[in-house]
Amino acid sequence: MSEPTSPSSPTPGASADTMTVRGGVPVEGELVIRGSKNALPKMMVAALLTAEPCTLTNISTIRDIEVVDELIRLTGGTVEHDADRIRITAGSFTALGEVDVERLHNASRIPVLTTAVSLHRTGEAVVAAPGGCAIGPRPVDFHMSVLRALGAHDDHRDGMIHLRADRLHGARIDLPFPSVGATEQFLFAAVLAEGDSELANAAIEPEILDLIAVLQKMGALISVEPNRTIRVTGVKELGGFEHRVIGDRLEAASWASLALATGGAITVRGVQQQDMSTFLNVYRRAGGDFTIDADGRTISFRRARRMLRPLALETDVHPGFMTDWQSPFVTALTQAEGVSVVHETVYEDRLGYTEALRTLGAQIQVFTECLGPTRCRFGAANHRHSAVVVGPTKLHGAELVVPDLRAGFSYVVAAAAADGESVIHGVGLLDRGYADFRSKLSAIGVDHS
Numbered sequence: 001m002s003e004p005t006s007p008s009s010p011t012p013g014a015s016a017d018t019m020t021v022r023g024g025v026p027v028e029g030e031l032v033i034r035g036s037k038n039a040l041p042k043m044m045v046a047a048l049l050t051a052e053p054c055t056l057t058n059i060s061t062i063r064d065i066e067v068v069d070e071l072i073r074l075t076g077g078t079v080e081h082d083a084d085r086i087r088i089t090a091g092s093f094t095a096l097g098e099v100d101v102e103r104l105h106n107a108s109r110i111p112v113l114t115t116a117v118s119l120h121r122t123g124e125a126v127v128a129a130p131g132g133c134a135i136g137p138r139p140v141d142f143h144m145s146v147l148r149a150l151g152a153h154d155d156h157r158d159g160m161i162h163l164r165a166d167r168l169h170g171a172r173i174d175l176p177f178p179s180v181g182a183t184e185q186f187l188f189a190a191v192l193a194e195g196d197s198e199l200a201n202a203a204i205e206p207e208i209l210d211l212i213a214v215l216q217k218m219g220a221l222i223s224v225e226p227n228r229t230i231r232v233t234g235v236k237e238l239g240g241f242e243h244r245v246i247g248d249r250l251e252a253a254s255w256a257s258l259a260l261a262t263g264g265a266i267t268v269r270g271v272q273q274q275d276m277s278t279f280l281n282v283y284r285r286a287g288g289d290f291t292i293d294a295d296g297r298t299i300s301f302r303r304a305r306r307m308l309r310p311l312a313l314e315t316d317v318h319p320g321f322m323t324d325w326q327s328p329f330v331t332a333l334t335q336a337e338g339v340s341v342v343h344e345t346v347y348e349d350r351l352g353y354t355e356a357l358r359t360l361g362a363q364i365q366v367f368t369e370c371l372g373p374t375r376c377r378f379g380a381a382n383h384r385h386s387a388v389v390v391g392p393t394k395l396h397g398a399e400l401v402v403p404d405l406r407a408g409f410s411y412v413v414a415a416a417a418a419d420g421e422s423v424i425h426g427v428g429l430l431d432r433g434y435a436d437f438r439s440k441l442s443a444i445g446v447d448h449s
């Protein structure tokens with residue numbers, strides 16, 4: 001699967017995909033952050049719900065865009081790119097065949113989100129059964145329950161799920177966990193379904209609220225209740241839109257963590273303070289500091305104290321501390337004086353990167369127990385989802401292989417903070433979520449080649 005993948009794990013020594021970092025120097029500089037990786041491709045999918053032209057601005061050059069571009073062309077639509085704009089017109093839509101489904105679903109997590117679109121526009125859809133990936137198995141069972149409740153019939157054969165529906169209809173659904181993807185699948189399905197739908201225990205991440213803003217521009221009727229419930233009244237058709245995508249708060253937090261780990265200072269432009277407020281609180285508690293401009297869109301991060309403070313950290317769905325912030329930030333915690341405790345509650349296997357950090361000298365141990373206030377679903381299942389970090393540790397250069405997107409960035413953080421030279425293989429995976437990351441590293445003074 002896309003952002004987390006491992007099947008295409010790089011071969012050590014494949015030079016285009018290998019980066020050497022000479023670390024140990026505080027970073028300093030300013031970066032512009034563009035459209036969110038976890039919002040932009042979904043808005044491209046939304047554009048397939050209408051035959052009218054749709055325009056997106058504040059575009060990031062990330063791998064998922066190419067995957068959705070290809071998907072749009074294969075289903076009969078057109079995509080035009082210029083400097084900071086994508087224009088999509090899906091005048092017609094043909095369901096993808098099994099071969100394309102298998103290839104695209106293996107390349108990215110986004111194509112599965114076109115299932116509801118395909119059902120609306122053709123009455124059928126095919127989904128490749130999900131494989132494992134570096135941060136866990138990433139199943140699609142919640143997506144399928146949502147579609148079934150709204151009237152789709154599914155049939156499993158040859159590793160594929162075939163779905164059919166003459167017309168989706170409204171239903172009330174309760175998610176077992178506030179899944180981002182299943183909430184998006186619900187939105188795409190319910191906006192054009194017949195009647196009213198309700199999703200309880202929905203995800204309410206800022207990227208989803210921005211997607212809802214897009215759907216509202218298209219003519220959808222959606223309300224988000226205070227108790228994580230989303231209500232939708234289906235409409236007969238949707239129209240085109242123009243939308244500026246929100247800035248990527250995951251990328252911003254990654255660079256902020258790099259500043260913290262190296263004792264440097266980084267200014268990020270193009271994000272929203274409100275979307276990062278949980279991260280900002282934790283950053284300050286750990287001994288980082290920041291200033292924010294009047295409109296909350298430019299944040300200057302720096303380390304406020306020579307020695308960082310340890311803390312207890314638990315990842316959660318919004319408005320909690322995001323799982324995608326976890327690995328770069330925990331890497332910075334190797335420089336805190338004392339014992340930090342980390343509890344990952346969103347993915348069962350998102351601490352694998354800590355093993356690589358140990359080769360740079362970090363003292364991190366991983367546990368199967370829930371080391372945090374929440375008894376999460378991974379404790380009883382024996383997943384290694386909690387960590388204890390003892391610091392500060394002097395990091396030194398090492399050779400690393402990137403297993404997934406966020407772990408990959410945490411290796412860059414560790415290598416930039418470490419004395420000496422590190423060689424990171426598989427950095428191509430970072431292109432999936434960090435637009436122009438090599439030139440951004442140069443802009444903040446990280447010595448790399």
Ligand code: EPU
Nearest residue numbers: 003038138139140141142143179180181182324346347405
């Ligand atoms: N889950 C199921 N069944 C499902 C769907 C999800 O069990 O049908 C489980 C997952 O296995 C996971 C949890 O529910 O344990 C949450 O998964 P969710 O559906 O929320 O994640 P997603 O939509 O697949 C998006 C982002 C991830 C981000 C998560 C959580 C995109 C393309 N990906 O994934 O981003 O971590 O939400 O916020 O939007 C990343 O950017 O590095 C990344 C992995």
